[in-house]
Amino acid sequence: MSANTTYERFHLYQRIEHAILIVSFTTLAVTGLPQKYMQYDISRTLISLMGGIEMTRQIHHVAAVVLMLQTVYHLAAVGYRVLVKRVRLTMLPGLKDLNDALTHLLYNIGLRKHMPQGGRYTYAEKAEYWALLWGTVVMIITGFMMWNPIATASLFPGQFIPAAKAAHGAEAVLAVLAIILWHFYSVHIQRFNKAMFTGKISEHEMLEEHPLELADLKAGAALPDDPARIKKRQQIYYPAAAVLSAVLLFGVYAFVTFEQTALDTIERGEIQEAFNPLTPTPIPTLRPTPTPYPLEPVWERNIGLLMQIRCGECHDGSTAGLDLNTYNTIMEGSENGPVIIPGDPDGSPLVQKMLLPHPGKLTDFELSVLKDWIAAGAPRR
Amino acid sequence: MTRKRFLILAALGCVIGIAAALGGAAPGVQAAPAPQDATPTPEPVAITTDRQCLQCHTAPDQVMTLASGETLYLTIDDDAYEASLHGQEDVQCLDCHADITAYPHSAVTAQTLRQVTIQKSAACAQCHEEQATDQHDSIHQAELDKGNEDAATCADCHNPHYTRPPSEPRSKIAATCARCHSGIAQDYRDSVHGESLINDDNPDVPSCIDCHGVHNITDPRTAEFLLNSPRLCADCHADPVKMRPYDLNTDVLNTFVADFHGTTYVLFEQKSPDQLPNTPLCIDCHGIHNIKSVTDEESTVIKANLLTTCQKCHPGATANFSDAWLSHYTPSPQHNPLVFYVDLFYTLFVPGVLGGMALIVVTDAGRRIYTRLKSLGKGAAK
Numbered sequence: 001m002s003a004n005t006t007y008e009r010f011h012l013y014q015r016i017e018h019a020i021l022i023v024s025f026t027t028l029a030v031t032g033l034p035q036k037y038m039q040y041d042i043s044r045t046l047i048s049l050m051g052g053i054e055m056t057r058q059i060h061h062v063a064a065v066v067l068m069l070q071t072v073y074h075l076a077a078v079g080y081r082v083l084v085k086r087v088r089l090t091m092l093p094g095l096k097d098l099n100d101a102l103t104h105l106l107y108n109i110g111l112r113k114h115m116p117q118g119g120r121y122t123y124a125e126k127a128e129y130w131a132l133l134w135g136t137v138v139m140i141i142t143g144f145m146m147w148n149p150i151a152t153a154s155l156f157p158g159q160f161i162p163a164a165k166a167a168h169g170a171e172a173v174l175a176v177l178a179i180i181l182w183h184f185y186s187v188h189i190q191r192f193n194k195a196m197f198t199g200k201i202s203e204h205e206m207l208e209e210h211p212l213e214l215a216d217l218k219a220g221a222a223l224p225d226d227p228a229r230i231k232k233r234q235q236i237y238y239p240a241a242a243v244l245s246a247v248l249l250f251g252v253y254a255f256v257t258f259e260q261t262a263l264d265t266i267e268r269g270e271i272q273e274a275f276n277p278l279t280p281t282p283i284p285t286l287r288p289t290p291t292p293y294p295l296e297p298v299w300e301r302n303i304g305l306l307m308q309i310r311c312g313e314c315h316d317g318s319t320a321g322l323d324l325n326t327y328n329t330i331m332e333g334s335e336n337g338p339v340i341i342p343g344d345p346d347g348s349p350l351v352q353k354m355l356l357p358h359p360g361k362l363t364d365f366e367l368s369v370l371k372d373w374i375a376a377g378a379p380r381r
Numbered sequence: 382m383t384r385k386r387f388l389i390l391a392a393l394g395c396v397i398g399i400a401a402a403l404g405g406a407a408p409g410v411q412a413a414p415a416p417q418d419a420t421p422t423p424e425p426v427a428i429t430t431d432r433q434c435l436q437c438h439t440a441p442d443q444v445m446t447l448a449s450g451e452t453l454y455l456t457i458d459d460d461a462y463e464a465s466l467h468g469q470e471d472v473q474c475l476d477c478h479a480d481i482t483a484y485p486h487s488a489v490t491a492q493t494l495r496q497v498t499i500q501k502s503a504a505c506a507q508c509h510e511e512q513a514t515d516q517h518d519s520i521h522q523a524e525l526d527k528g529n530e531d532a533a534t535c536a537d538c539h540n541p542h543y544t545r546p547p548s549e550p551r552s553k554i555a556a557t558c559a560r561c562h563s564g565i566a567q568d569y570r571d572s573v574h575g576e577s578l579i580n581d582d583n584p585d586v587p588s589c590i591d592c593h594g595v596h597n598i599t600d601p602r603t604a605e606f607l608l609n610s611p612r613l614c615a616d617c618h619a620d621p622v623k624m625r626p627y628d629l630n631t632d633v634l635n636t637f638v639a640d641f642h643g644t645t646y647v648l649f650e651q652k653s654p655d656q657l658p659n660t661p662l663c664i665d666c667h668g669i670h671n672i673k674s675v676t677d678e679e680s681t682v683i684k685a686n687l688l689t690t691c692q693k694c695h696p697g698a699t700a701n702f703s704d705a706w707l708s709h710y711t712p713s714p715q716h717n718p719l720v721f722y723v724d725l726f727y728t729l730f731v732p733g734v735l736g737g738m739a740l741i742v743v744t745d746a747g748r749r750i751y752t753r754l755k756s757l758g759k760g761a762a763k
Contacts, residue, residue, distance in 0.1 A: 038644050044651055052652035053645055101741065108744030124741075131734075146641075149705055150697045158704025162712075163719045165641065170727030174734060182738045190745065262694045264659060269602050270669050275531055276564040309439075313432045359426040359484035360436045 006200040007217065013077065018196050020070055027063035028139075029176050031056045036169040064143055065256060071136055072248040076241045084233040086225055090120035090213075093130060097123035120213040124186055128178075135175045140255075142168040148258040297373035299327045300381045306369065311360055327380050342378040345371035425483040434474040434481070435459055449493040457542060466544040477504040477541060495530040502535035509535075515596035523600070533561055552579045554588040568670040573677065575670075585623060604657045607664075608650045611637065614663045636709040637663070666690050 010018070031050065034043035035057075050056045081087045100116035100123040107115050116123065145152040145164035152160055187193040195201045206214040296302055307324040317323035321335035333339045339350040346352075351371055354362055362370065373379075428434065435457065437443065443455035462468045478501075480487060491497040506513035516522055516535065524532035538557050539547060548554055555575065559566030569575040569589070577583040592613050593599075599606055615634040617623050624631050637643035642660045649658035666682050673680040681690045687703040695702065710716035712724060 035644060035648075038648055039638075044648065047648050048652050053648035053658075056648075105741055105744060108741070108748040110748075150695060150699070150702060153702040153705055154699045156701070157719070158701040158706075159717055159719045161705035162640075162707055162717065163723045166712075166720050166723045167727065170724070170731060174727070174731045177731070177735055178738060181735060181742060185742045185746075190749070259697060261697075262659065263696065266659075266665075266694050268657060268665065269607060270565065272564045272568065272670075274565065275561055277531070277561045278559060278563045310436050313430070313436050314426065357485070359433075361440070363440050366440070 005203045007203070007206055007214075008199055009195040009201040010199045012199060015196060015199055017070065017074060017077075020066065024063045024067040024070065025175075025179075028060060028067065029172065031060035031063065032169075032172055033176065035060075036172065061147070061256070064139075065252060067136065068140060068252045068255065069249070071140070072245055072252065075248070076245050079241055079244075080237060084230060084237045086233075088120070088216075088221065091126060091129055093123075093126050097126055101127075117212050118210045119216070120210060122209065124182070128183055128186075131178060132175075135171055138171045139168060139175075142171070144255055144258075147255065148261065150259050150261055297369065297376045298379050298381050299373070303370065303373045306362075306366055310362055310366065314360065331378070340374060340378050342374060345374040348374050425485060427483050428475070428481055431474045433484075434478075438474075445489070447489070447491065447493060447497070451494045453489075453494060453497060461543050465542060466546065467541065472508075476507070477501070479504065493530070498536045499525065499530060499534050501541070502537075505535040505539075505541070512596045515594075519596060519598045520600040521598060531561070537561070548588075548590075550582055551584065551588050552582060554590055555579070558589045565670050572668070572670060572672045573674040574672060585617070585626070587617070604655050607657055607662060608646075608654060611643075611646065611663050630709055632711060633663075633709045636707065636711060640707060661694060665693070 030046070034040075034046045035053070037043045038047070047053055047056050050059060082089065100118070103112055103114075103116040104123070106112040121129070142164035145161055146168065149161045152164070187196070193205075195205075201210075203214070304327060307330065312323075312325040315322045315324040317329070322333070322339065323329035331338070331340060333349075337349070339348060339353075341348045351367070351374065354367055354370075438455055438457045439459050441456050445453050445455060447453055475481065489497075491500050513535070521532045521534065525534060535541075537560070547557070555566055555569055555578070566589075570579055574586040577586045578588055592610075593601060601607070611634060618629065619631050619634045621631045630636075634643075638647055645660040646658055646662060649656075649660070668681055675683055677683075678685070680686060684703075687706070688698060688700065691698045691703050691706070707717050707720065712718075712720035714721055
């Protein structure tokens with residue numbers, strides 16, 4: 001065989017699966033991690049760019065459904081290869097893989113002369129595959145619990161839901177960091193491995209990374225099975241896989257539509273009527289007044305004060321020549337003559353004036369006191 | 382006339398007035414002079430001093446009947462006025478009643494008592510510009526502008542003639558708001574906050590204005606107000622100094638935000654500050670004006686009542702469901718142990734796995750660089 005000989009490493013379907021996984025995984029990480037780390041500005045910016053938290057969750061859910069559908073497909077495809085084509089179970093982990101990991105480490109630090117010899121899948125690839133599978137199962141289970149908390153709480157303690165949230169987030173961190181550290185290093189930095197895109201691997205690369213696989217191939221391990229037997233197995237597998245896939249697909253459907261967790265609209269805020277006035281309506285009201293005492297009809301301390309308060313402000317001599325502040329001046333009268341006629345209240349101009357429109361007003365009681373005083377002869381004291 | 386003399390006279394006038402009111406000599410109510418009915422029309426007299434006003438308006442039973450049939454009381458208790466904040470500041474009648482320039486007075490245009498209050502409140506802005514500006518931004522003014530005359534204006538809360546410091550004692554605030562919002566005020570009085578304020582005059586608990594503001598009271602039904610409400614609660618409840626006497630958890634906001642509901646709230650608000658998220662805020666579980674202590678059997682958030690509270694939004698929720706909420710606790714072996722141990726597991730598991738990977742990756746890279754350098758060295762030696 002020439003140096004240009006290549007081997008098929010990944011079938012087209014596997015490469016498509018990988019491409020879809022890149023999209024769904026990345027989408028889940030980009031929409032999920034900012035929710036976990038929402039306290040950071042970068043997370044908030046990202047969520048904002050994705051159209052807000054509700055849109056971010058929608059996208060996360062769609063990507064989750066894609067990943068679940070892909071998982072169903074993957075199980076069917078693996079089943080086909082294992083049960084129908086009877087390929088060797090090259091992905092199964094074993095003690096050799098642990099040993100290989102240790103050997104790799106010891107080789108790195110110079111305690112072993114050779115790298116471990118890889119089969120079709122090296123220990124590093126198996127670790128990644130099974131980690132991804134484990135992670136996906138954890139994410140699907142914990143994701144279901146968060147997506148359907150009412151159903152979860154009807155079977156398990158309520159605390160399972162926040163616990164699922166904790167596990168979902170931590171597992172996500174592990175998955176993303178493992179991809180960056182392990183996957184990116186192994187296939188992009190160590191050597192840019194194009195096999196997942198071209199599907200092919202050169203004999204040189206085979207010798208370097210998968211020497212045991214190369215030896216097996218050269219020994220004829222990968223010869224195709226008898227077509228007739230494959231056909232026979234297909235006849236059994238197809239209906240079985242179809243039923244199983246249908247069940248799983250229904251599971252995905254149920255996952256998404258299991259429950260309506262919360263009402264879309266609820267009555268918010270204060271539901272009491274805001275305006276609910278006390279009665280009577282609060283306005284300035286007359287205040288209660290204490291018990292009065294009888295007024296003596298004399299000028300000093302009684303009528304004099306009444307006149308000063310009610311009338312004296314204007315009638316201080318300046319208005320109509322009338323000064324009602326002192327006994328002498330009130331008795332003198334105005335420029336038009338006397339205003340008080342002792343003994344004749346109704347004939348006194350001051351009383352008559354009060355019955356006509358006039359800026360200042362006496363109350364009925366005050367007027368009656370004034371009239372009593374005049375009737376009594378308008379005494380000074 | 383000196384001020385002192387005037388005061389004495391005014392006081393005596395009151396005595397006389399009081400004597401008149403209950404003396405029974407002439408109990409009839411004397412309507413305020415209505416110039417339009419007067420014959421002959423008197424010469425208008427310019428009114429320039431308070432003393433002129435008080436010559437009539439300290440008389441008891443000064444009333445007039447408005448077009449609505451309501452009675453407008455026009456008597457001023459001069460003693461009480463002098464003792465009020467305005468009286469102490471020597472505010473004159475005509476400072477506010479600037480529309481009164483002469484006797485007979487110009488006709489009253491207000492048809493109802495409400496209109497009188499609303500019209501007269503316009504005068505307050507002359508001196509209280511800041512408060513008036515705030516009030517103009519308020520829901521009350523917005524309602525007034527819409528033609529809702531029930532909405533409060535200055536004089537509804539501050540009686541202009543007998544003004545006292547409006548927040549002394551603080552319990553007076555709730556009583557003032559209760560004049561229009563009596564139902565809500567009753568809820569407040571029965572709440573842990575209101576009880577403590579009214580029974581103990583506790584200065585720590587919020588009165589109405591601590592959450593709603595004073596003059597610039599905004600519509601509390603808006604998304605903006607509701608979205609801000611957790612911060613209102615947190616102003617006190619996340620403050621260790623304020624909460625110390627009550628031994629209350631101050632991690633309430635952090636734990637809320639860390640949970641699904643709170644995360645949604647924060648992220649939603651950031652993108653849509655004008656919409657309400659479909660997620661509960663403090664008030665949706667704890668109540669608003671009727672917030673009870675968590676030691677009160679009527680509390681909406683104690684274990685016995687929590688499921689009912691959850692069911693407001695999650696009608697299908699069953700018995701275990703409310704345990705999904707961590708009750709503002711940070712997970713610990715005592716509170717929410719399952720969450721605590723899941724966290725603990727991953728705290729160990731994640732670095733364990735990544736550390737193992739890193740060990741191999743780093744040593745592998747080192748080995749490769751070493752090998753490369755060695756072969757370069759050999760090439761150079763040749």
